[in-house]
Amino acid sequence: MKSFEQLFEQLTETASARPEGSGTVRKLDEGVHAIGKKIVEEASEVWMASEYQSKEEAAEEMSQLIYWTQVMMIKLGLDINDINRYL
Numbered sequence: 001m002k003s004f005e006q007l008f009e010q011l012t013e014t015a016s017a018r019p020e021g022s023g024t025v026r027k028l029d030e031g032v033h034a035i036g037k038k039i040v041e042e043a044s045e046v047w048m049a050s051e052y053q054s055k056e057e058a059a060e061e062m063s064q065l066i067y068w069t070q071v072m073m074i075k076l077g078l079d080i081n082d083i084n085r086y087l
């Protein structure tokens with residue numbers, strides 16, 4: 001289990017170290033368009049799970065949407081403060 005901040009720290013490190021076999025690195029290399037498609041896919045899965053599945057399944061889909069949003073943040077060079085200022 002990890003927090004939003006801990007995941008972001010880990011993904012930032014992964015993007016820099018580029019470990020073999022990392023799905024994060026692969027998708028970062030594919031670019032904004034590919035990451036954007038994952039965000040849209042996960043957003044729709046959040047909606048479907050919230051409407052038709054269990055709360056646990058909805059929570060899992062929400063975690064994946066957060067993950068892909070963080071991957072996009074890293075791709076764009078945004079950090080958590082860039083997001084927090086709009087909250």
Ligand SMILES: N=c1c2ncn([C@@H]3O[C@H](COP(=O)(O)OP(=O)(O)OP(=O)(O)O)[C@@H](O)[C@H]3O)c2ncn1[C@@H]1O[C@H](COP(=O)(O)O)[C@@H](O)[C@H]1O
Nearest residue numbers: 007010011014021022023024025041042045063064067068
């Ligand atoms: N939290 C996540 C995470 N959430 C979602 N995902 C990815 O998002 C996909 C979402 O699952 P789906 O069921 O929608 O997709 P799928 O059809 O199974 O997968 P695709 O074929 O579409 O990639 C997963 O298969 C993962 O590829 C994640 N990938 C990685 N992390 C964490 O990121 C860190 C770095 O991971 P790596 O870059 O893989 O080392 C680790 O701590 C991981 O736990």
